[in-house]
Amino acid sequence: MAIWTVLSRTEPGDTAEAVAGRTVFVREKFSWATLFFAPFVLARFRLWLPLAAYVAVVVVLQLAEHFAGLAQAVTDVVMAGFHLLLAFELPALRLRKLARQGYEEAAVVIARDRDEAEQRFFADWVGARPAPPVRADLPAIRPMVPPAAFAGGQAGVIGAFPGA
Numbered sequence: 001m002a003i004w005t006v007l008s009r010t011e012p013g014d015t016a017e018a019v020a021g022r023t024v025f026v027r028e029k030f031s032w033a034t035l036f037f038a039p040f041v042l043a044r045f046r047l048w049l050p051l052a053a054y055v056a057v058v059v060v061l062q063l064a065e066h067f068a069g070l071a072q073a074v075t076d077v078v079m080a081g082f083h084l085l086l087a088f089e090l091p092a093l094r095l096r097k098l099a100r101q102g103y104e105e106a107a108v109v110i111a112r113d114r115d116e117a118e119q120r121f122f123a124d125w126v127g128a129r130p131a132p133p134v135r136a137d138l139p140a141i142r143p144m145v146p147p148a149a150f151a152g153g154q155a156g157v158i159g160a161f162p163g164a
Contacts, residue, residue, distance in 0.1 A: 001110050003028040004117040005095060007103040020125075023106065024098055025117055028091050035087040042086070047093050050086065057082055 008023040034041040042051040061078060064070040086093075107124070111117035 001112060002117075004109045004111060004114070004121075005091070005105060006107040006109055006117075006121050007095070007098050008106045009101070009103045020122065022103075023121075024103060025109075025114055025121075026091050026094050026098070027114070031087045031090040034090050035083050038083050038086050041090065045090075045094055045097075047097060050093055054082070054086070 005026045005028060008019055010019050039051060039054055061075045065075050107121055109117045109121050111120055
């Protein structure tokens with residue numbers, strides 16, 4: 001099972017379909033692709049600031065290796081550590097980017113895959129939407145209350161069925 005953070009962005013006058021179209025699912029997991037191909041993954045998710053930081057670290061390490069005589073092994077260890085950090089922090093970087101774009105956390109869903117996460121989220125989301133406003137020209141609908149509830153019910157009733 002995986003944990004998915006669901007973010008959505010609402011704007012004034014949006015319909016439910018428009019909000020559903022701007023819903024993003026971010027999986028909370030270690031990214032193996034980022035561990036081996038960090039710049040490409042950062043570019044894929046349009047994380048330009050982390051990509052710029054990655055390029056800056058590479059440039060500084062190459063300059064330090066060339067001019068300061070830094071050992072190649074030190075450069076390799078630092079880059080491996082940086083790749084590992086990015087692989088762990090990729091979901092957090094994506095969440096921060098989306099928060100800057102105006103997205104707000106809507107839910108956290110536990111599901112096997114993205115399709116199941118979407119099904120679970122939207123099933124709860126549709127049920128959690130507010131009821132339409134009550135029109136003043138129509139009478140209010142009152143739920144029927146069984147007569148036994150007024151009489152205090154039977155003593156010793158457990159559950160929905162009276163008696164054994």
